[in-house]
Amino acid sequence: MQSHSENQAPPPGCPAHNSGKSVPLHGPDFAADPQAFYEYLRQHGPAAPVELAPGVEASLVTDYAAALHVLQNPDTFARDARRWRALNEGEIPPDSPILPMMAYRPNCLFSDGADHLRLRQAVTESLAKIDTHRLSRHTDRVATYLIDQFSSRGKADLVSDYAQLVPLLVFNDLFGCPAEIGDRLVFGISSLFDGVDAEKANEVLTESLLELVALKRAKPGDDVTSWLMQHQARLTDEEMIHQLVTLIGAGTEPTQNIIASALRLLLSDDKYAGGQHAAGLLVEDAINDVLWNSPPIANYAVHYPMYDVDLSGSKLDAGDPVVISFAAANTDPSLSVSRQTLSKRAHLAWGAGPHACPAKDPALLISVMAIEKLLNSLPDIELGVHANSLSWRPGPIHRALNALPARFTPVRREKRASAPQPSTSRTLGNAPVQPQHAAQKGTWWSGFLSWWKV
Template sequence: MQSRSEFETPPPGCPAHADGIRTSLHGPEFAAAPHAIYEQLRQYGPTAPVELAPGVEAELVTDYGTALQILQNPDAFARDPRRWRALNEGRVPLDSPVLPMMMYRPNTMFSDGATHLRLRQVVTDSLAKVDVHRVSRHVDRVAAYLIDQFSVRGKADLIGDFAQVVPLLVFNDLFGCPAELGDRLIVAISNLFDGIDVERSNEEMAGALFELVALKRALPEDDITSWMMQHSAQLTDEEMVHQLALLIGAGTEPVQNIIGSALRLLLSDEHFADGQQGAGVLVEDAINEVLWSSPPIANYATHYPVRDVEVSGSKLPAGSPVLISFAAANADPTLSAGRQTVSKRAHLAWGAGPHACPAKDPALLISIRAIEKLLNTLPDVELGVPLHSLTWRPGPFHRALNALPARFTPVRADRRSSVGSPTREAAESHGPVPEQGKRRRNGWWSGFLNWWKV
């Protein structure tokens, strides 16, 4: 894990950069035990030198107070990656797998000042129009459809068969995607998450979004895409595409990770398995525990000091990427010591300050409803493999399971309609049921629409 053979603890007061040690946040070792790495990094102080990918260096904030200080101080810490000195000087590999998550795009995440305020207002005003009852009903329909695909088997991968697909299908509805465009978006976004042909997938996603924008310009409807383009800020087509890519693409990853990690807890942790509360309370408690201890986006919110600055004794050079470790900050020992007196919502999983996630409420609603639908439909669902055999996707930014095998009593085909699903024959009218662990990218959205019309 270390760039040297052993982890060397810098003496108190010694700048972390002086010895050249950088801890790797990529690879299976970090994915398997990130909190052990965070604990080592605390020996450097509130920030520590890390490597996000080969040749991509950054500082990682592990201290809760320091994280808040940076998140809430946009005048000193900018979000625009065009300030990234190492990238501008050609010292970052242009084919690095982390660049798509870090390079500049004209959207609300990577902008500052008046530009950020203008773009964010469009997003927040449009999201405020979302009807939570409509979202709840649609999540129930989507979850029922997905469960219908595997319930007869008595087994499923709750990541590939469920958690990864729920937010994609729900977001397609919220953004008004017709069947063919929705299928293309799901394929492109899924491939981007998996690192499959990233350049082509980016092009395909952009192409589908430009078509969606053109469609809504001509035929606006009651959806987020139409509301955004009708906003008084008058976004251009290019601005629309970049905001949609951020909301749909980046918005689905946290939700699927929350669903997956919360299901892991609910199916394995005795605290939840033996709880006496109602199912809804248990689900919300499990999600809250995930947001504290295993945030879906573990390390991100890249900032760039606008000038050389010292924060909590750490020297941060201008233009150097500074990432917030939401996972490490939430586990800050000084915070954990008083956890009982800290608000349940004091975690940093959604960020803080002017760039805090604007979609946390719909994200939580989607996660809770999807999990409740699964547990209510398959009440005896349990882990299909030992807990210790579960593995996590490598990568510096997310906390995401590779798979979550589960087993349950198979649902007879003639009983499916009693749990809110059409019959087996109707479900099969749009194609074969996918095998466990395989994501049927092609046709998910059109398949759902056909299923619902039956």
């Protein structure tokens, strides 16, 4: 079916060459060159055996047509993780870093049938109430604040100083988070995706959302949390928490990866670099390039066959995880010709079918505005290192840069008082947190609120 040789060797670092077992997608070799892994996996047919984390196996769908088939047939491929055979039989390590991303939650991502319809309606109808003008204004304020923190230095890491923070702070506003809750949400969401003490991150996230739900029950506001609560679906507190986990996580992580990856292209690719960086068409073209060729969520949308299935020659067992590789499907060699005529939106970066991402419109608006604001504010910005030296965060789910160093002419700060800088270490409960990537974001939300009130 594919043009690759059946004798093609596994990519560097892949133990499949010697063991014949599932190919691991959780190490630095995969992060460094995922396309080499996808090319090798395509030899197995439309779905191939992979390891998502130590001891956690799944089938990865790498074929575009097969991915669409799985995504669009919920009667055959369910999303409810309570069907996960290996987890039910005690074969999955309880401390697995990927478990919080795969285990069942009572939300629209992990539900089917009538339950999914009820929860999905609550989510889509609540998100539909977002005022795009308000969203635009707040994105501009957040971007202005963040740029103000580093513009006088003449250099910045556009990942940790900007791309990771813009969506987190914007979503805190959309969901009506006060400072003390918002700070913990920033930590919890960031750490969960990074795999930094996932158990602790999940605990912090759950506790902060419990407080947010209790606050909005007592004093509803003009925000997504309150709209979800007031919806005719009558969500319980547990359902509220898990809807919010999905919405905030699914809204922030992809958005920050789109911003960072698109900036990488705009600052390094000859197709975009030079000339008018901030031209709207260039920004949108770069984002579309990312969504096709380096989607922010590379491998996810876990499904569980209701019964043993033959997927175009690949045997899938009932209850075993089937993961959609949006990245591999989008770059399926069989699309090399048809991609020229396909709609720009024919990529699978946002999923497809009944579980397609409901927050893509806010995510795209935030991404475009954040990028344009940065490039207009710092017109001579350029990469601080060679593009080939950039590295990517390990993990099977996201496609995310570790860092994006940039340099520019320092900008003299306005005399407006700046916010308190985030601390380099803080305490969660009784557990000290070291000054890692996520922990450093601990006080950004309260810092922004203080800055805006000045």
